[in-house]
Amino acid sequence: MIIPTDGTVLVLGAGIFGLTAAIELRHRGYQVTMADPGPVPHPLAASNDVSRMVRMDYGADGFYTELCAKAIDGWHSWNRRWGKDLYHEDGFLLMSSVAMAAGSFEQDSYSLLTGQGLPLERLKPGQLTNKYPLWSTDYYIDGYFNPKAGWAEAAQTTAELKKDALATGVSIVTGFAAVRLLQNAGRVIGAVAADGKELHAEWVLVAAGVWTTVLVPELADRMWPVGQPIFYFKPSNLDDYKPPVFPPWGADIPRSGWYGFPANSEGVVKIANHGPGRRVGPDVARVTLREQEDHCREFIAQSLPSLATLPLEDSKLCLYCDTWDGDFWISRDPDRQGLVVSTGGSGHAFKFGPVLGKLAADALEGIENPYSERFAWRPLGEIRNESIRYTEA
Template identity: 30%
Template sequence: MEVAVIGAGVFGAWTALLLGRAGHQATLIDRREPANEQSSSAGESRVMRSAYGPDEIYSAMARRSLQLWTSFFREENCPECFRKTGVLWIAPSTEASVEQARKIFERLGIAYDWAVAKTIEQRYPQFSLQHDSVGIFEPDAGAMRAERSVQAVVAAAIREGVRYEMAEIRAPVLNHSRLDSVEASDGRRFSADQFVFACGSWLPKLFSALGEVIRPTRQDLFYFAVPNGLDFFGPDALPIWIDQTEANIAYGFPNLGKGLKMGFHRLGPPFDPDEPRVLSGREEIAEAAGYLARRFPLLQNARLKATQVCHYENTPNGDFLIDTHPQTRNVWLVGGGSGHGFKHGPAVAEYVLDVIAGAGAREFRFSLESKQGDLGRRVL
């Protein structure tokens, strides 16, 4: 089977790699190099975690993906691609999803520790927490080097026979039940039996019907300097944290070389991935600095080193979109990472291969049908 995969981010890269390993002829197409600075898969780091509250489907996918990522990094001799810092999820003691996550972890055999605020502060004195906070700590979770990881997957795919083409694919004309080829802006055509469009925030630009299904948003990231001589904020002393104790969910990474990275896991303003990226404003910077000062007293006057603009490609409910186009049965739409998709790249690719081959059950939550209307995001 010949398959054209359009988009060399984490979903597309893993799909192409697994297609090649399964004996298919795969062509991976992107208008730029893999994990380029404009893509959803760009940037220094991503969180690898399994805690999803009541959403066992994503906990199971994360566990599977961690297995595949770990095996891949070992094969590629890329130990720097994943740093096992652990991930600490902090929430109010009344948050029901914490207990739901614990039950799922026990059912799936995922290692974790549970602690109250006082115990967390004793273990990690960098934190200043609200007294009624609790935390779930995943010791096997950590930080993924995003760009480096995707580039390694693409390099492995090419080495194993996948063809990589740099081309800007035009929106396909879907007049029939099957698509025979796609056309690039330079006139080249690429034929295949199946087409996988894993184009992130560009999906609505290629398929107008996805205008209300994939909604790109701007997301601001901040890098703060840590005090000289303090090892408190390095990856050996501080885990990645996800803080659900305030109105806006905050998250952050220990200093992996560029400073303490943090952001807010919420939907930002609408975003056009082809427009110039304006740097973060004073209000956004002040909000981030204020949060950091509350949660880490030693960083009360931390210097801002840099800001970065990335983007989420959100579905109405936060679930992934992995489905055929309603008009054309050999066109697959793969996206809607919704700010939590990167870690799942390998498991998403396995699912894509199964459904293309007709070998696996289709998950309704990933369907186009499940995303009609303003459903309200519910995936953490």
């Protein structure tokens, strides 16, 4: 078998990690083929949903705060380039049922962001109901509003990135579900699909989200799929569910995991849970369990009563590709030439879309950057930020 040494890259997976890597590598002069079972966006991909939160609030973890500041600049550039706003800077309302104290996710985020000069608005007692009337409970006694945050239309973003990839000359092959990587003399040189079709390249970049460990099984002890429920409602009084009175929000995130979004252009209000979730296989049925809906209903009865009696418009199980420590995995395989893995979104990577491609391309080229060490190919070890791996359920 001939090993290509011609600047070709095969990207496996056309989610946010794969698409941004393909575009950046193309800009750096590589000849890029991207393969995905398709269609793109894939219906089961994590990068395919109505919304994803974009926020710099990461507790005391300045690492992600700084990276997200760069990403937010990138979202504004994408909005300008695409001539439409797929990133909506509607802010982020973080509510807490306990007084914010040093060491908590809420207080640490507040201190770090205000220390950087961001004009966060601290909620005064009783102010929640005045400014954000749907939160009619007095359960949340503390919190703040961060105006430099918002949400992104995930499926639309992925669709625009696909167009960008094609426009930059990336060749997109759909109908290709890789079952195995091809190797020669210790070097990864391509992938083979179930029907026996082979694609070859000098570099293979695996960005297959929760399916990554099908292709790189030795990583299965360090990343795995975790199912998280999403619930969609369609209230009739839509204006009540729009900013500024109903911005993107997190309600007791470290203790409950609940967060959500304002009504989108289709009138859909989404509520989801960022908690320990349920470990599953990548091809699990994407349906929520009765007990998960009950859990959501308990939350809204207590906190957002206007939705309490509304039937569900829809629900689904979405899969995080969780790494053991919650940090992304953007790195060359130290043991095998020709292989780069870019995945491990751990439930919080979409917001970083505008910076992910550069990180993956740097990994392929062996260029160190301030993020490469944390996203490196690594053994199990110390967790650097508990709050990204959720705290108590």
